[in-house]
Every structure is written in structure tokens, then in C-alpha cells.
Amino acid sequence: MRKITYALGLIVAFGLLAQDKTALKFAKTITSEDLKEHLSILASDEYEGRETGTKGQKMAAEYIANHFKSLGFEAPVEGSYFQKFNLTESSIGSVYFRKGDEKKMGFEDFVYYSSAETSGEEYITIVLADEDKEDGYDGNYVLFSAEKLGGMQEKAEQATAAGAKGVIIMLEDDTEFESFITRYSPYLQRPSLRAKARDNEATKLVIGDQAMIEWMFGKPFAEIKGNESAQIIFNADYLDKPVETENVLGYLKGSEMPDELLIVTAHYDHVGIIGGEIHNGADDDGSGTVTVLEIAEAFSEAMKKKKGPKRSVLFMTVTGEEKGLLGSLYYTDTDPVFPLENTVANLNIDMVGRIDDAHAENPDYVYVIGSDKLSTELHELSENVNKTYTNLDLDYTYNDENDPNRFYYRSDHYNFAKNNIPIIFYFNGTHPDYHQPTDTIEKIAFDTMEKRARLVFHTAWEIANRAERIKVD
Incomplete structure (x- = not known):
């Protein structure tokens, strides 16, 4: 009996070790060079600031959809990558x-x-x-x-x-x-x-x-x-x-628990052209958008090697965030393509490309917001993943209930949180270029952004592969 138990223990231990090596292998496909390549396109003048409902936003949607298609992801909206909906201008x-x-x-x-x-x-x-x-x-x-x-x-x-x-x-x-x-x-x-x-x-x-x-x-x-x-x-x-716009969705079906779903989000819209000046939105939220693209590619590489996640993962870039979280609101409140009760967590990435003044001496940080609001397990998982893989300084300043900025309520994760879905919001903090034409790619810290992207990937990987779904407590 002891020999059998010992053998099973070795198998379990070996399995966990192999999974760790697998995660590390695919995390390495997320590189600062690839992040910069994507962002150089999406935050270029050609995209005219990606304002919701405009030509630039449509161009960005096509770029993202083509990326999901190239990764071999399913188009989950009746055969389309676009979740179209109308807003009122x-x-x-x-x-x-x-x-x-x-x-x-x-x-x-x-x-x-x-x-x-x-x-x-x-x-x-x-x-x-x-x-x-x-x-x-x-x-x-x-x-x-x-x-x-x-x-x-x-x-x-x-x-x-x-x-x-x-x-x-x-x-x-x-x-x-x-x-x-x-x-x-x-x-x-x-x-x-x-x-x-x-x-x-x-x-x-x-x-x-x-x-x-x-x-x-x-x-x-x-x-x-x-x-x-x-x-x-x-x-x-x-x-x-009426103005037509669209969220962009790429779906990766899980191998063992396909009905359970992790959603990784970022908003790809920005504020467009104001006073004749293009607001490129490199950090807000070009940085989050291209981070989703790179994490999606890492999961795609795992899928190609028959190492795909046990749970399904939906990579969703949403529009209308700058207009009031409207894209994520449409998904959660009007047309959840996958049942919300089967959605185990949402990881939302909004501004992860810059270094704020508070961390000028230590750029290896990220603000984490909301990880402990609905799930103790999610918070502990986040902490453990960071200690195991990335060793960033997880700053909880903006997680304070009394923080006057109220960032917990100001990005797309909130529409999932209000539906009792555990969330983590990743954020680099504020800077003088927020919603200004000076939010450009030249100011992005790509090496730091790579580390943050790998943190989100490892967190997503752990959520998608763990034996039990994240508990809401």
C-alpha cells in the first residue's frame, strides 16, 4: 500500500513539475519585441486613436480578429469573431x-x-x-x-x-x-x-x-x-x-472542462482625434490589447503542442470602454456568448506599459486591483503565481476601498465583478499623458510590460488548469 501511495505521489509530483515547465516554455513566447510590433501598428497615426464607432476602431477590430484567426481560435459569435451591437451617438x-x-x-x-x-x-x-x-x-x-x-x-x-x-x-x-x-x-x-x-x-x-x-x-x-x-x-x-461597433472574441476550447470558462479582456478603443490631434492611446489601452494578443498566442502554441488548457479560455478585446464600459456591459448584460454562471474568472488588463512616479526606482511592479474582492482563492493564487514565476512587486494601493480614484469601478472587469465573477485588474498607475496626444509608443517600457504580460499568462494558465474552479467566498 505504501509503495502504491509513494508511486502515485511521484506521478502527481511529476505531473505538477511538467506543468510548471510547460507554463514556463510557453510564457517565453511572450516577448517585448512582439509586444512592440503589435503596438507599433495599433497605436500608429493610421488608426486615428481608435475612437469607438470610427474607421480607426474598425481597423483595430480587423487586426485583432485576423490575429485570432491566425492562431487557430474558434470564432464564437455564430461563426464570427465580431460581437456587433449598436450604440446611440x-x-x-x-x-x-x-x-x-x-x-x-x-x-x-x-x-x-x-x-x-x-x-x-x-x-x-x-x-x-x-x-x-x-x-x-x-x-x-x-x-x-x-x-x-x-x-x-x-x-x-x-x-x-x-x-x-x-x-x-x-x-x-x-x-x-x-x-x-x-x-x-x-x-x-x-x-x-x-x-x-x-x-x-x-x-x-x-x-x-x-x-x-x-x-x-x-x-x-x-x-x-x-x-x-x-x-x-x-x-x-x-x-x-445609431452607431455600430463590435467586441472581438477568440475562443480556445478546453480539453477536460470545456464548459468552464476564463475570460481575458482589454479594451482596444481610445478617444480618437480631439482638437485636430490624434490621441494614439499607446498605454491606454493599446498596452493591454497587445498583451491579450501575446497571451493568446502563448496559449495557441500550447494548443498546437497538444498542451492546451483544461478549461476554455475566451480572449476578448472590448470596445466602448472610454464611453462608459459599454462593450463589456453589452457582453455581460445583453449577450453573454457563454453563460456567466460558467465563467470562473476575468483577468482584465488596462494600461500596463508605463512606469509611474511612485515606482521610478523599481519598475518591476504592477498595481493589482480586485483580486480579493470576491475570492480568497484567486488572491492567493495570484500571489503564489507571482512568487513562483515573475517576482513583481504587487502593489495594492488602488485596491483600498477608500481610494478616491475608485479604479475598481472604472474598467471592464467591473461588469464581470458585479455578476459575482472573480476578477483581477492589472494597471500601471496614472501619468501626465493619460488621455493626451502624448500617450505614444516611445514612452512604453516594453521590458517591464513583458514581465507583466507573463504574470497574467501564468495566472491565466493556473486558473485554466487547476483541478477545481475558483471559489467565490
Whole structure:
């Protein structure tokens, strides 16, 4: 009996050792040179910043699909690599306040921050915010005064809860207002994409300066009393049209537990051309996209050598992340190609090509977010894989529940997490080139990116090959 047990022990040990060597072998196919080759294409000017629904995004989708096809992956969407869906593009039209023949124009004299439009010109009543007002605001627009915008969101929400139809924030500091309107007007005037129709009952938010408020009330701000109101005409128009876009999916069927699925994601869209400048999005999220392509290739090489994973793996690059996590939302909430209850985990890669200031002296790091939110096992697996293979500094700074950046809620993994699917989000931290035309390939640290990609590969390999699926606890 002992001899049999000992022999079985040797077989098990040998099997685990062989699996480790297999993982190492295929991890080595992930190289900084290959990552750079892919990224040099996807983050080039030719792709025009890959904005959702544009020519550049379509070109990127074709590139990714062709890569999946070359790897021999199945096309899981009724024989296609593309999961197509429609979004609604809303372009803001004429926004203004009118008083007689005089107008104050949106994005010149004030900023309009809302998806709601008026039904033509509407008479509105503006009242000063009153914290002691017990009977609510009855559809009025509520006026707040503030030195800076920070902290105003809570007050705006309180006013809305008390019945306000709109909120006007007057910035007392003219320099602060000028800086705000200059910085944000170009973004807010660009067409926006949404998964659902606009909600015209949504709160209408206006941010203006003291001069505009005094024009509305016809007197200096200091003379406006709490029981006074101003009546004025307001107009906000939108033009809506459908826009077709697509997630790109490549499927590798598992050898022993094909019904159980690991999903590896990154978003391949970016913000396009703003003010005539191409925003290439090399780090955000070209880096994550090409990391998925390289991990997919490593799994493909294993498949060719008859060493493919026991569980199925779906490699999915999603669109619409920059517009509100819309591509992953479509997959999880509208058309999960594979049942969510069979999805064991999601590994999401969003910005892994740069070194932030906090790690300038030690570039061998990655921020890990969410690994312990739903599964103790996943967190421990992640830690053990890193210790065994990559020895990166796993930084959990942004995993803190109280972190003001709230990154856990800001990338595509969240749509899986909200469905009780364990996730890990890999991230390099912030930098001054975020959403700027300066987020270019020349600033990518490919050697560090290679190490991060291998960490994700080893984690995916372990999840896909372990005996039991990751437990949710």
C-alpha cells in the first residue's frame, strides 16, 4: 500500500513539475519585441486613436480578429469573431439661456453637463439653494455658489433628491471658471455614445461664473436674497443617431472542462482625434490589447503542442470602454456568448506599459486591483503565481476601498465583478499623458510590460488548469 501511495505521489509530483515547465516554455513566447510590433501598428497615426464607432476602431477590430484567426481560435459569435451591437451617438446642438434678445451660449459663457435636452425653449425658475427648505424645490433650478467644484456633487444630488429639475453651480473664482471651461468644453461638445436612449428627466447641470448669474437676476450677486428667484428661457438640443461597433472574441476550447470558462479582456478603443490631434492611446489601452494578443498566442502554441488548457479560455478585446464600459456591459448584460454562471474568472488588463512616479526606482511592479474582492482563492493564487514565476512587486494601493480614484469601478472587469465573477485588474498607475496626444509608443517600457504580460499568462494558465474552479467566498 505504501509503495502504491509513494508511486502515485511521484506521478502527481511529476505531473505538477511538467506543468510548471510547460507554463514556463510557453510564457517565453511572450516577448517585448512582439509586444512592440503589435503596438507599433495599433497605436500608429493610421488608426486615428481608435475612437469607438470610427474607421480607426474598425481597423483595430480587423487586426485583432485576423490575429485570432491566425492562431487557430474558434470564432464564437455564430461563426464570427465580431460581437456587433449598436450604440446611440448624441451630438449636442444649441445650448443657451435667453433673456429678451440677449443670449448666454453654452461652452462659451457656461458649461452644460447633462445628457438631457429640453423640449424646445423652456421657461425655468432659478432659486438660491436653501439647506432648510422643507418642501423641496418643485422642479426649479437650484443655484449653488462655490469657490471650487470639489464637493459639489453631493449637494447637487441632494437638490435633485429634493425635487430640483436642474442645478446651477456658480464658480466665484473667475480664474477657476476660465480654466474649467477651457479644459472641459472641447470634451463635452464632442459626440457621446451610450448604450441606452438619453434620459430627458436626468438632472440638468450648469456651471457658470458670477457675471452670468448677475445677468440672470439683473443685480449684483451680493444683493440676491434667499427668497428671490429669476425666470429665464433655457434651451438644450441633442441629435441622436445609431452607431455600430463590435467586441472581438477568440475562443480556445478546453480539453477536460470545456464548459468552464476564463475570460481575458482589454479594451482596444481610445478617444480618437480631439482638437485636430490624434490621441494614439499607446498605454491606454493599446498596452493591454497587445498583451491579450501575446497571451493568446502563448496559449495557441500550447494548443498546437497538444498542451492546451483544461478549461476554455475566451480572449476578448472590448470596445466602448472610454464611453462608459459599454462593450463589456453589452457582453455581460445583453449577450453573454457563454453563460456567466460558467465563467470562473476575468483577468482584465488596462494600461500596463508605463512606469509611474511612485515606482521610478523599481519598475518591476504592477498595481493589482480586485483580486480579493470576491475570492480568497484567486488572491492567493495570484500571489503564489507571482512568487513562483515573475517576482513583481504587487502593489495594492488602488485596491483600498477608500481610494478616491475608485479604479475598481472604472474598467471592464467591473461588469464581470458585479455578476459575482472573480476578477483581477492589472494597471500601471496614472501619468501626465493619460488621455493626451502624448500617450505614444516611445514612452512604453516594453521590458517591464513583458514581465507583466507573463504574470497574467501564468495566472491565466493556473486558473485554466487547476483541478477545481475558483471559489467565490
